[in-house]
Amino acid sequence: MKKYLKTTFATVLLSAAIATSALPAARADGEPAGAPATLQSYTLNDSLRVEVKSVLNERVKDGTRLGAVVRLTNTTGKLTRVPDYELRLKTEDGTEYTLQPSATNVPSVNGKATRELSYMLTVDRSDDIKIADIEWVDVDLYVYPKKETLMLDIPAAGMIWEGKESAIEDSNAMRKWGESFTLPSLNSPLVYKPVDLTRDFNGQSPVSVVQVLVENPTSDRQALPDLAMDGKSATDVYSGQLVEQGPIVLEAGEKRYVHFAIQTDIDTVLQSLNVLTVEKYASAEGQKTFNVGHLNIVLPTATVTAPSASDAKYKLGTPIAFDKLNKIIHQNLEVSLVELHVQDNDRDGFKTAIAKFKLLNKSDRPLPVPSFATELVSTDGYVYAGFAQAITAQRVIPSGATTVSYSFTVPKSQESTDLELRLLDAQTVKPYKSVIAAIRADAQLDDTIQVTELNMYPFKLKMNNWTASANFQGVYTYKLKLDLDIQQDPQAIVDSSSPKLQIDVVGSDGRVIASLPNLGLTGVNALINGSNEISLSAATTQLEIPFTFRIYESFTNTNGEVAKRLLTTLK
Structure with a gap:
């Protein structure tokens, strides 16, 4: 026949x-x-x-x-x-x-x-x-x-x-970026939709990470077929593979993301993606695999960027909308941006941006503090990675809140205050990241000269009065007396992870001659409501006149760097 x-x-x-x-x-x-x-x-x-x-x-x-x-x-x-x-x-x-x-x-x-x-x-x-x-x-x-x-x-x-060099040209087997598709030839009802393509690095190797939304529209459990994905540039084909390990099963009606990592050259511009099945063959020599293409996804431009923030400006303190399928932020944990500052660093060739988030537990049981990553994106498209504070709370109690700060190093040439802030999942498909939320916000412009009301969420410090002096006892000791009125957000739980102050004494030439870091607002030796006397010893036998007190909010980030935000300068 x-x-x-x-x-x-x-x-x-x-x-x-x-x-x-x-x-x-x-x-x-x-x-x-x-x-x-x-x-x-x-x-x-x-x-x-x-x-x-x-x-x-x-x-x-x-x-x-x-x-x-x-x-x-x-x-x-x-x-x-x-x-x-x-x-x-x-x-x-x-x-x-x-x-x-x-x-x-x-x-x-x-x-x-x-x-x-x-x-x-x-x-x-x-x-x-x-x-x-x-x-x-x-x-x-x-x-x-x-x-x-x-x-x-x-x-x-x-x-x-004929291998990865094969071309898929039939219109029925081609899809536009962002268009849903099925692979019924695999006897699978699962529906796929490419939603995100980001450039990342695995060590020194550039990697394009494709995030695909998979949906099971049936009333039965469905297993994800063994899939791979190749990236095609104008001249080359780059093999990619599924990042998630082990069998992936979607329950009835479930949606979830899967990711494909495609290692490329440093200057590669992908034009399309091939969706392939991974076939298996076993012999006495062991198991072999080979890939066969099924569908081509055409990229609309030279590059596809991560989901961007809405054009509407974010209002500080309002809840951030997260991807509902993210596995990092609990649905009962309300995350909001409460501070976003960009300041020059004295004597350094860069600026420091600091973003502070409030995490509010709206459930009736403790929730873990999530470990999310952040990126700051300038209006001209430059991306700067954020580093979280090294010490954070482990849990957020019911109806309570805690804070987590991130610092970013940006060049002095970055003048715009219109910034995009991305929150990322860096755990699910480690070592790669995926965007779970993005907002567009204006950096706060702070006056730091002789300011007497200091805002460092969850605290507000009002300096009712201050005086400065210096005396000599082998070395010069500089003293600052502060009469403070300290207010705290009643939702926020303060502990060793709460914001701290750093006070520097600066000479007439701009050189720091004495410093007192990690001055807390809670715990032993913390600043209190009322009168506070702060002493800073300088390793010098010469009195610096005039001298200036600079008060910073500071924290050590996971990169081992001390990130500081200048709150006020007292001359």
């Missing part, structure tokens, strides 16, 4: 079936017009029907690797043995290659069940092999000469995947 199928590669794998004498598979319910459909099905014998899932003809180091993955469906109601037919690939010049079955191929198929079988052969040929047909041949070795019977012959034109 001989069946003919004339299609392009993408059509065989993904497009609507072309009418043949075999019964065509029905289009999946809900599939839009022009969407890929299931594979063509052919009768192999009285009990089994066969579909060709993929055919490989790939140049490798040892020659040419030929492979095929077929799907057998038992049409009867009882266990049926897989026949001992040879699976052959026949070339245009008439040469036949008998592929070897995988050691893991099943010997039989249960009633009404479907199983996949894998075959492979490496041919020692360096010239191009043109596959013409896929054949199932019954070989009778018990007669002489042996008798061969052709059981099924399917033309292979357009089915062949």
Whole structure:
């Protein structure tokens, strides 16, 4: 029996079936017009029907690797043995290659069940092999000469995947960026949508990380097929792989993200992405894998950036809207930005930006303080990584709040106060990150000269009076007397992670001659409401006149650096 199928590669794998004498598979319910459909099905014998899932003809180091993955469906109601037919690939010049079955191929198929079988052969040929047909041949070795019977012959034109250099050009197998798609040829109802492509680094190697939203629209659990993704530039193809490890199963109605990491060259500009399945073949030498392409995603521009913030300006203190599928921020934890400052650093060639977040627990039980990452993006597109304060609270009590600060090093040339702040998940697909929220906010412009009301959430310090003096006792000691009125946000829980002050004495030449760090507003030796006397000893035997007190809010970040924000200068 001989069946003919004339299609392009993408059509065989993904497009609507072309009418043949075999019964065509029905289009999946809900599939839009022009969407890929299931594979063509052919009768192999009285009990089994066969579909060709993929055919490989790939140049490798040892020659040419030929492979095929077929799907057998038992049409009867009882266990049926897989026949001992040879699976052959026949070339245009008439040469036949008998592929070897995988050691893991099943010997039989249960009633009404479907199983996949894998075959492979490496041919020692360096010239191009043109596959013409896929054949199932019954070989009778018990007669002489042996008798061969052709059981099924399917033309292979357009089915062949020739490795990562293959091009997918059929319109039914192409999608625009951000467009949803299915892969029904894999017998999977899962719906996919590319939503984010970011540039990252793994060590010194640049990596493009593609975030794909996967949805299970059915009422049954569905396993994610073994998928890979390649990135294509104008001249090269870069292999990518799924970042998440282990089997991924989506419950009925569940949505979740998966990520593909594509290592590229430093100056690579990707133009499209190929979605591939990872096929497996086992032999005495071990298990091998090979990838076969199914769909191409065209990128709209040279680069696709992470989701950006709304054009509407963020109002300090309002809750930040997070991606509902994120795995970092608990749904009952309200996160808001309460401070965003950018200041010059004296005698340094850079500025420091500091963002402070309030984390409010709106549940009736303690919640862990999330470990999220941050990025600051300038209006001209430059991205600066944030470093969190090294010491943070571990838990937030019910109806209580805590704060977490992040510092950013930005160049002095960064003049704009219009900034985008991104919050990222750096844990789920470590070492890569994904954006879970983005806001656009204006940096606060602070007057720091002789200011007597200091705002450092959750505290407000009002200096009712202050005096400065210096005396000599072997070295000069500089004293600052402060009469303070300290107010605290009643929601905020203060502990060792709460904001601290640093006081510096600065000479007339701008040099720091004495410093007192880690001056707290809670705990032992903390500043209090009322009168406070602060002494700073200088390692000098010469009185610096005039001298100035500078009061900073400060913290040590996870990079080991002390980040400071100048609150006031007392001359």
